[in-house]
Amino acid sequence: MNFAFDFSGYRVLVEGAAGALGGIDVLVNNASGYGYDARDDDSWLAEFNADLMATVRASRMALPYLERSSHPSILHITSIAALHPRASGAAYAALKAALTHSTGSQALTLAPMRIRVNAIAPGSIKFPGGIWDRTRREDPQQAHIVRRNVLPLA
Amino acid sequence: MKTPFDFSGYRVLVAGGSKGIGRAIALGFAQAGASVSACARGAQALAALDSELEAFGGSTHTHACDLSKPEAIAEWISTAAEALGGIDVLVNNASGYGFDGDDDASWIADFEVDLMAAVRASRLALPHLEQSDHASIVHTSSIAALHPRVSGAPYAALKAALSSFTGSQALQLADRRIRVNAVAPGSIEFPDGLWDQVRKDQPQRYESIRDSIPFGHLGAPEDVARVVLFLASPMAAWITGQTLCVDGGQSLNG
Numbered sequence: 041m042n043f044a045f046d047f048s049g050y051r052v053l054v055e056g057a058a059g060a061l062g063g064i065d066v067l068v069n070n071a072s073g074y075g076y077d078a079r080d081d082d083s084w085l086a087e088f089n090a091d092l093m094a095t096v097r098a099s100r101m102a103l104p105y106l107e108r109s110s111h112p113s114i115l116h117i118t119s120i121a122a123l124h125p126r127a128s129g130a131a132y133a134a135l136k137a138a139l140t141h142s143t144g145s146q147a148l149t150l151a152p153m154r155i156r157v158n159a160i161a162p163g164s165i166k167f168p169g170g171i172w173d174r175t176r177r178e179d180p181q182q183a184h185i186v187r188r189n190v191l192p193l194a
Numbered sequence: 195m196k197t198p199f200d201f202s203g204y205r206v207l208v209a210g211g212s213k214g215i216g217r218a219i220a221l222g223f224a225q226a227g228a229s230v231s232a233c234a235r236g237a238q239a240l241a242a243l244d245s246e247l248e249a250f251g252g253s254t255h256t257h258a259c260d261l262s263k264p265e266a267i268a269e270w271i272s273t274a275a276e277a278l279g280g281i282d283v284l285v286n287n288a289s290g291y292g293f294d295g296d297d298d299a300s301w302i303a304d305f306e307v308d309l310m311a312a313v314r315a316s317r318l319a320l321p322h323l324e325q326s327d328h329a330s331i332v333h334t335s336s337i338a339a340l341h342p343r344v345s346g347a348p349y350a351a352l353k354a355a356l357s358s359f360t361g362s363q364a365l366q367l368a369d370r371r372i373r374v375n376a377v378a379p380g381s382i383e384f385p386d387g388l389w390d391q392v393r394k395d396q397p398q399r400y401e402s403i404r405d406s407i408p409f410g411h412l413g414a415p416e417d418v419a420r421v422v423l424f425l426a427s428p429m430a431a432w433i434t435g436q437t438l439c440v441d442g443g444q445s446l447n448g
Contacts, residue, residue: 093298124361125359138352141339
């Protein structure tokens with residue numbers, strides 16, 4: 041498996057952003073590798089790198105700036121998939137479970153610096169061009185099942 | 195280690211089987227009549243295990259293997275299946291022991307060994323498990339998966355991922371009646387193990403852990419091995435997708 045991942049992009053991003061904005065108060069980690077196919081390694085690796093390690097690395101690089109803020113916080117985007125095991129999308133769910141767990145550990149680690157760490161866990165979210173928008177168009181029956189059986193507020 | 199189980203005719207693979215908990219699991223199955231294959235990185239410990247396994251009279255197989263390498267896992271699974279004539283039980287017990295969240299090495303070691311070695315070994319063992327009448331997979335997670343923590347965050351997060359996967363995999367394989375469960379050991383002590391070292395080097399830390407365990411002392415590898423045998427046995431035929439704590443009540447204290 042290739043872990044020779046190029047981190048220089050992260051550093052350029054975080055330090056470039058901090059320079060342009062004059063510091064960092066809030067870091068939001070929202071990216072996902074969308075690895076739904078647990079049958080091969082690619083999904084697992086994409087999830088590990090984008091959903092978990094990107095948050096670890098970006099946080100590490102942003103930390104010196106957050107420490108200088110008087111109201112710093114970190115917000116990760118996890119998923120309700122982290123809550124329950126599932127047959128489909130197991131890699132996505134397992135690495136979001138790791139992220140939810142890591143959110144608590146990071147909060148404990150950074151508490152002495154008064155840096156708050158939280159995550160939000162969205163359910164199925166629809167927006168133009170998104171996964172659920174595509175499902176609505178390409179597989180209306182599946183979209184109907186999710187609406188009717190899974191979403192109490194639909 | 196005496197157990198009430200009879201694994202005669204079972205072919206059992208233990209990943210991470212040369213020392214501590216894995217060694218106790220391998221010996222427990224062999225003593226209960228199973229054919230056993232164990233793999234681990236250390237050839238010396240593996241050779242010692244090999245002669246201990248043979249003493250129980252069943253067929254045995256050991257293989258030196260770096261479980262962070264996909265091709266090494268593939269070689270072990272195929273040689274083990276050939277040596278034992280199939281696979282009934284797969285135990286994924288290895289860990290990367292990545293406790294330092296400050297650098298990437300710990301995260302990657304735990305991803306590769308605690309999570310992906312289990313994913314990969316399961317995938318490769320599946321065609322064999324599908325042919326067994328009493329197939330099951332047991333992963334070794336940890337009570338660290340239950341609560342966030344300052345120290346050892348990568349280990350804990352990837353064990354949480356493994357516990358999640360245990361349930362997902364149980365759902366995936368339920369239609370083939372392959373059961374999937376995990377044990378979550380608390381702090382387990384054995385000669386030259388992690389906690390044996392802590393007892394010698396950091397007696398205060400050792401005592402504070404010991405005092406956090408309601409039963410008043412650390413667990414032994416055999417305490418965990420007995421539960422792994424139970425989960426793989428017909429006694430647990432209606433249990434799948436579960437992570438069972440084996441910790442003398444340690445996790446009850448948060």
